Amino acid sequence: MKKRLFNKKWKNVYFVTQIGNKINCLICLQCISVPIEYNVCRHYDMLHQEQFDALSGKICEEKVQQLKAPFAQQNFLHVLINPAKIL
Numbered sequence: 001m002k003k004r005l006f007n008k009k010w011k012n013v014y015f016v017t018q019i020g021n022k023i024n025c026l027i028c029l030q031c032i033s034v035p036i037e038y039n040v041c042r043h044y045d046m047l048h049q050e051q052f053d054a055l056s057g058k059i060c061e062e063k064v065q066q067l068k069a070p071f072a073q074q075n076f077l078h079v080l081i082n083p084a085k086i087l
Contacts, residue, residue, distance in 0.1 A: 026067035
């Protein structure tokens with residue numbers, strides 16, 4: 001079975017982040033069950049494209065950081081619980 005990996009470019013393109021081995025939407029907090037670009041893109045296009053496509057460059061990066069802030073503590077706790085799986 002092909003291992004599916006989180007691609008870091010998805011963060012600023014589709015507003016998603018990886019927590020543990022799951023991909024989560026930063027906008028609606030929904031978990032994307034199969035972490036392949038097609039599914040990540042489809043989720044973004046269907047639910048968030050109209051609202052967030054106008055953002056680009058530095059503004060987009062700032063919005064990602066703003067949306068990602070609540071996940072920082074979860075990532076920290078995940079590393080404490082599973083130190084062998086550092087993100």
